[in-house]
Amino acid sequence: GNSVTQMEGPVTLSEEAFLTINCTYTATGYPSLFWYVQYPGEGLQLLLKATKADDKGSNKGFEATYRKETTSFHLEKGSVQVSDSAVYFCALSRDSSASKIIFGSGTRLSIRP
Amino acid sequence: SQTIHQWPATLVQPVGSPLSLECTVEGTSNPNLYWYRQAAGRGLQLLFYSVGIGQISSEVPQNLSASRPQDRQFILSSKKLLLSDSGFYLCAWRTPGTAYEQYFGPGTRLTVT
Numbered sequence: 001g002n003s004v005t006q007m008e009g010p011v012t013l014s015e016e017a018f019l020t021i022n023c024t025y026t027a028t029g030y031p032s033l034f035w036y037v038q039y040p041g042e043g044l045q046l047l048l049k050a051t052k053a054d055d056k057g058s059n060k061g062f063e064a065t066y067r068k069e070t071t072s073f074h075l076e077k078g079s080v081q082v083s084d085s086a087v088y089f090c091a092l093s094r095d096s097s098a099s100k101i102i103f104g105s106g107t108r109l110s111i112r113p
Numbered sequence: 114s115q116t117i118h119q120w121p122a123t124l125v126q127p128v129g130s131p132l133s134l135e136c137t138v139e140g141t142s143n144p145n146l147y148w149y150r151q152a153a154g155r156g157l158q159l160l161f162y163s164v165g166i167g168q169i170s171s172e173v174p175q176n177l178s179a180s181r182p183q184d185r186q187f188i189l190s191s192k193k194l195l196l197s198d199s200g201f202y203l204c205a206w207r208t209p210g211t212a213y214e215q216y217f218g219p220g221t222r223l224t225v226t
Contacts, residue, residue, distance in 0.1 A: 032213045106155075
């Protein structure tokens with residue numbers, strides 16, 4: 001079946017450090033891939049997405065590239081800020097009438113000033 | 114633009130009491146609607162989804178139920194709450210026929226005492 005595996009947290013970095021959060025997936029065909037972010041006490045916000053192989057999604061300095069050959073969608077940011085502290089979820093969705101989303105377990109990121 | 118509302122924002126209920134959480138979406142027609150639960154420090158669990166009025170699919174058997182009395186209204190209910198029903202409840206929507214991302218509401222924090 002379809003599944004998403006992302007790196008265990010929590011991840012703690014200093015401000016301006018480089019960020020990578022690994023995400024791999026298992027799915028048949030060509031799923032759409034997403035990164036969502038959840039700030040404390042809030043709902044999830046779509047951070048970026050990619051719908052086909054080699055697509056790069058980007059937003060707010062974050063990037064992720066859809067790698068079909070390695071079934072990966074790693075999240076990266078060149079210089080993190082304290083305001084990036086949140087929980088990040090990798091997710092996939094397949095074409096269907098309901099288009100359910102399969103979420104990873106989430107990675108908590110904390111940035112030290 | 115589309116917006117999604119959930120209420121109440123927080124709720125404290127005793128074990129055995131009933132529950133009704135409401136979600137409404139504005140600015141779109143015939144959305145797919147979803148209810149998720151997030152236990153403390155955990156990932157998201159899809160509870161119910163709906164592709165139209167009166168059409169409810171259940172993902173996990175439990176003492177919760179969902180209804181969709183109007184196109185843009187989704188209600189989560191229980192006749193008798195359990196301690197294990199505590200969590201953060203999120204409603205989400207998606208426009209069919211588009212890319213497959215979902216958009217989330219602000220959530221309801223439920224504590225069963």
